[in-house]
Amino acid sequence: MELRPATSDDIGSIARLHADSWRRNYRGAYSDEFLDGNVDADRLAAWTDRLAPTPPTSTCTIVAELDGVVIGFAHTVVDDDPKWGSLVDNLHVVHGSKRRGIGSRLMSATAEAVLARTPCPALYLWVLKQNTAAQSFYEAIGGSRAGEKIDESPAGDRIEAFRYAWPDATTLALASPR
Numbered sequence: 638m639e640l641r642p643a644t645s646d647d648i649g650s651i652a653r654l655h656a657d658s659w660r661r662n663y664r665g666a667y668s669d670e671f672l673d674g675n676v677d678a679d680r681l682a683a684w685t686d687r688l689a690p691t692p693p694t695s696t697c698t699i700v701a702e703l704d705g706v707v708i709g710f711a712h713t714v715v716d717d718d719p720k721w722g723s724l725v726d727n728l729h730v731v732h733g734s735k736r737r738g739i740g741s742r743l744m745s746a747t748a749e750a751v752l753a754r755t756p757c758p759a760l761y762l763w764v765l766k767q768n769t770a771a772q773s774f775y776e777a778i779g780g781s782r783a784g785e786k787i788d789e790s791p792a793g794d795r796i797e798a799f800r801y802a803w804p805d806a807t808t809l810a811l812a813s814p815r
């Protein structure tokens with residue numbers, strides 16, 4: 638498996654993976670109407686906006702690729718918040734490849750990329766309250782719960798989420814198995 642920065646050529650693959658992961662993992666939080674309807678178009682528009690014509694330096698998108706197929710990605714907004722640091726906005730691994738260390742490697746590579754770009758070593762993210770599997774994952778890789786919020790999904794659903802934080806992403810970067 639290779640980890641590399643995403644390019645505009647990845648827009649379709651990432652958007653499909655993202656929509657499929659939301660359909661499988663966010664049901665109950667995002668409305669059925671959205672997940673069974675507009676989600677593919679919504680993600681394609683979002684990723685076209687993010688990666689075309691070229692990815693901006695204010696964000697960092699890393700893909701995991703195996704035999705030419707994108708099997709995971711992490712998208713981060715560098716220096717998003719003065720206190721909490723860079724925001725890991727999306728992290729998804731293709732359904733059939735979970736629990737093989739891909740999410741851990743994507744988080745390590747994200748930490749490395751963030752540390753190379755900014756003096757602020759902090760990393761954080763939001764995870765749906767119902768997504769206990771992802772919360773277990775974040776705790777397994779050293780994240781700590783640090784607050785919660787009520788927000789809106791891209792489709793306008795009311796959602797509740799926990800913040801997970803890594804005040805110093807150096808530990809995550811060093812955890813890389815490479």
Ligand SMILES: CC(C)(COP(=O)(O)OP(=O)(O)OC[C@H]1O[C@@H](n2cnc3c(N)ncnc32)[C@H](O)[C@@H]1OP(=O)(O)O)[C@@H](O)C(=O)NCCC(=O)NCCS
Nearest residue numbers: 728729730735736737738739740741764770771773774777
């Ligand atoms: C959450 C996610 C990114 C984790 O990626 P992954 O590649 O499956 O995770 P890893 O294999 O690196 O897991 C590392 C460790 O985290 C913990 N962990 C991972 N998934 C877990 C789960 N479902 N339940 C409990 N612990 C889990 C384990 O300790 C695991 O180590 P182990 O497999 O040796 O026991 C992936 O499962 C995913 O894409 N989920 C759907 C989308 C999602 O929820 N994204 C997060 C949005 S905030």
